Amino acid sequence: MAAVKTLNPKAEVARAQAALAVNISAARGLQDVLRTNLGPKGTMKMLVSGAGDIKLTKDGNVLLHEMQIQHPTASLIAKVATAQDDITGDGTTSNVLIIGELLKQADLYISEGLHPRIITEGFEAAKEKALQFLEQVKVSKEMDRETLIDVARTSLRTKVHAELADVLTEAVVDSILAIKKQDEPIDLFMVEIMEMKHKSETDTSLIRGLVLDHGARHPDMKKRVEDAYILTCNVSLEYEKTEVNSGFFYKSAEEREKLVKAERKFIEDRVKKIIELKKKVCGDSDKGFVVINQKGEEKFTFIEKCNNPRSVTLLIKGPNKHTLTQIKDAIRDGLRAVKNAIDDGCVVPGAGAVEVAMAEALVKYKPSVKGRAQLGVQAFADALLIIPKVLAQNSGFDLQETLVKVQAEHSESGQLVGVDLNTGKEDAAV
Missing domain, CATH: 3.30.260.10 (TCP-1-like chaperonin intermediate domain)
Known part of the structure; x- marks a missing residue:
């Protein structure tokens, strides 16, 4: 640590416990921001940029992209959620909530003197068991x-x-x-x-x-054509300026006229080639022929049926x-x-049903794990319950009461039971 201070006198050095506390605090802070987004009863967030631009969203991935996150741990969690979105397209909010809850549950045991390495061993064992459980509860269906x-x-x-x-x-x-x-x-x-x-x-x-996202290029073009031949091209039918700044100097009006004719001929040659292509492709049929150019504004062209x-x-x-x-x-x-x-x-069923069932399966699995790593398995199981808790809370119901009812119903019936967000009651997930 002294070497770091020597190299950079302004460096802030956080040792073991302090560094761990700061990292867990960052994860829980991010969790607190996103927890009200979860589920169909979640709330919108309004993001206001420095320029005054406003964005309304409850998509976790959008929020994590737009927020200016400076803490390295929170930034790392945001990148994990972004990777989740790239792979599956959804689940970013749930991802952040579970990560934050895993660290929160781990902190409870670490504060009692348990080494973080023991916790991670339990997490690894719980992860393997959770993946096996997912294979058991997934419902293979014909995707009609x-x-x-x-x-x-x-x-x-x-x-x-x-x-x-x-x-x-x-x-x-x-x-x-x-x-x-x-x-x-x-x-x-x-x-x-x-x-x-x-x-x-x-x-x-x-x-x-x-x-x-453009309409006709000429006011005399037809507004509707049925059973048409369509040519799509990525070339412009307008004279294009050079990419670098350039200019022309004329000695006389005749030279200017020659330049204008050359520009017009450049476009006419392209049009003639399109007309020749029409003769080859369309023949003598009565079908219309439409050229759709890539440039234009405000008006829209529809190609349907x-x-x-x-x-x-x-x-x-x-x-x-x-x-x-x-x-x-x-x-x-x-x-x-x-x-x-x-x-x-x-x-797999939603409404927190899988998380409740998985937590119970991990609790039953815990005695088979040797030593203090059992505590890591218990922490993993408790962390999974954040999903049904937050779903119930965002729907206006008491999270503890709802969770107890769901867990009791699952234990009695043996079925996957989730939270009915309209009534707050336990309901068999479909």
């Missing part, structure tokens, strides 16, 4: 449309209000089913998310085709930017949830 709708609804209702979630659910599931190919991995990049500041959020819909569309568009509508951003974040999580369900071919 109804099952996927239940999965999507569960995810979306934790991000937006119930009425909007029900509207988005079918659109999300149908978009995945539209791009799904037999025996091929699902590519979510084939689902385009387009924003339109128009009408209300419940007008969000699935377009089985493409929606482009395609045969066997392999790319679809979720058209998000809303009265303001805040609503559009919130729906977009929710849809991304919903898409990932449905994709994961199809890839895994199985589901």
